[in-house]
Amino acid sequence: MLDGKRILLIIGGGIAAYKCLDLIRRLRERGAAVTPVMTRAAGEFVTPLSVAALAGETVHSDLFDLTSEAEMGHIQLSRVADLVVVAPATADLLAKMAGGQANDLASTLLMATDTPVLCAPAMNVRMFEHAATQRNIATLKGDGVRFVGPNAGDMACGEYGPGRMSEPMEIVEAIGAALKAGPLAGKRILVTSGPTHEPIDPVRYIANRSSGAQGSAIARALLALGAEVVFVTGPAEAARPEGAEIVEVESAAEMLAAVEGALPVEAGIFAAAVADWRVASASGSKIKKVGGKLPVLEFAENPDILATVSQMQTGRPGLVVGFAAETDDVVSHAEAKRKRKGCDWIVANDVRPETGIMGGSENAVHLITDAGVEDWPRMSKDEVARRLAERVAVELTGAHGA
Incomplete structure (x- = not known):
């Protein structure tokens, strides 16, 4: 299903970032290549070394990497993928995407890409239900961004409700659906x-x-x-x-x-x-x-x-x-x-x-x-x-x- 596909995986800063290690493994099992991008906050939850080891590729995190940027690296990263996946898509990342901000590598890639984008939100239930987050999600859906989840369940903070990131296999299924060529693609x-x-x-x-x-x-x-x-x-x-x-x-x-x-x-x-x-x-x-x-x-x-x-x-x-x-x-x-x-x-x-x-x-x-x-x-x-x-x-x- 994913053989030969290239996924640009943007990992946001949330506790659900640990699920991305399994997501990367599942994607590679199915023949996909995964190029990982981590926000600064994501590095507080999973290490770049772990992500790079599973992906088999260098982790990108610095917008001002002189070697990469001499070749306009952030533009290239945003264009060579078949799909951009944001997981976890935190409230902050969704807000940046909806507002068109580009002040770090992740948000700049999302602004510079013409590749389809799939978001897997993850955040506290109150943050997810907040009117601002719901407005941002509605804006992004109107812009053609796809979403998978979030699921309802117990949270690390002790609360219960919608906000848990979808499980890795759910995200894999959503990626497969997003990449399928068909007459209703994009609809x-x-x-x-x-x-x-x-x-x-x-x-x-x-x-x-x-x-x-x-x-x-x-x-x-x-x-x-x-x-x-x-x-x-x-x-x-x-x-x-x-x-x-x-x-x-x-x-x-x-x-x-x-x-x-x-x-x-x-x-x-x-x-x-x-x-x-x-x-x-x-x-x-x-x-x-x-x-x-x-x-x-x-x-x-x-x-x-x-x-x-x-x-x-x-x-x-x-x-x-x-x-x-x-x-x-x-x-x-x-x-x-x-x-x-x-x-x-x-x-x-x-x-x-x-x-x-x-x-x-x-x-x-x-x-x-x-x-x-x-x-x-x-x-x-x-x-x-x-x-x-x-x-x-x-x-x-x-x-x-x-």
């Missing part, structure tokens, strides 16, 4: 998947039977065509697609917030089976049986994610694809839904229990567009995903997938 696509869980009380919730298998398959198919995929998923059973940016949510409200946070994207594919309703006032404690009296639940309508995105005045994706799971009059109901929501395409299917589609491994869909209705035969969900991804590629680029 950022959002996929929603799985059910949502709407709480009744701390132990009960409203849900549906979606496994998330079709959404995961679509994300994998898009990745195979070179797309950068943001995968927003409810609590689904299906495996998460490796190489995608994963955002885990529970409720419809959380999913809408995650979707809005992922924009801008070239296309949005809304395969999630979002609950239409929620309990208006979920109980903060478990609802108990009281003398056989039934609880009274008052419902409220959930936000309509597909309609919200389809009808955006600014920032609307160029292609918005919805899904319609129906049990009767599948095509007519789906056609009406497409017009009502304002999306470009609808993928409709029959989910009556006897079809075995909901939660199964196969699907039979109808693709509804301005041009009419295409009836696809029953096939595996992976094949449905491949055909849909190829149609998306044609729509966005005019190019056909392999």
Whole structure:
């Protein structure tokens, strides 16, 4: 997958820098050459000697290295790589990148490069959630910078939350996806998947039977065509697609917030089976049986994610694809839904229990567009995903997938 590829690895100054030693080893096992660059702070966490020994190349750290700069070394470093990887991408490095600063070797390389850039953020949860960091990440995504992670978990500082750098193999997968040649290379696509869980009380919730298998398959198919995929998923059973940016949510409200946070994207594919309703006032404690009296639940309508995105005045994706799971009059109901929501395409299917589609491994869909209705035969969900991804590629680029 990476044989013959050259990676320029910029190591930022954070405790997660130790993971870069394993990352370098994994990349070299797969045939990649790794040119390491360390910030001054990175040297406080891992030694240049360790990095150089694993990379088999000199570590670069000084912008004013007379020997290198006599040959405009920082320009050459920034241009000869197939991909620039920033790991860990600290809050400081992200701020420099977003602000166009170039006051050390790492930031100067990032300013001077015309090579694709992949960042693996790592920082304290409060730093990651800070409005300034989120603005910087949004700016960089808008500039075409790819991201992998961060993951949620325990931190060296004792806190818990998003901010842990992705594991080395996750970064390797993201590197592979970024380097894949395909018709969707450079295209950022959002996929929603799985059910949502709407709480009744701390132990009960409203849900549906979606496994998330079709959404995961679509994300994998898009990745195979070179797309950068943001995968927003409810609590689904299906495996998460490796190489995608994963955002885990529970409720419809959380999913809408995650979707809005992922924009801008070239296309949005809304395969999630979002609950239409929620309990208006979920109980903060478990609802108990009281003398056989039934609880009274008052419902409220959930936000309509597909309609919200389809009808955006600014920032609307160029292609918005919805899904319609129906049990009767599948095509007519789906056609009406497409017009009502304002999306470009609808993928409709029959989910009556006897079809075995909901939660199964196969699907039979109808693709509804301005041009009419295409009836696809029953096939595996992976094949449905491949055909849909190829149609998306044609729509966005005019190019056909392999």
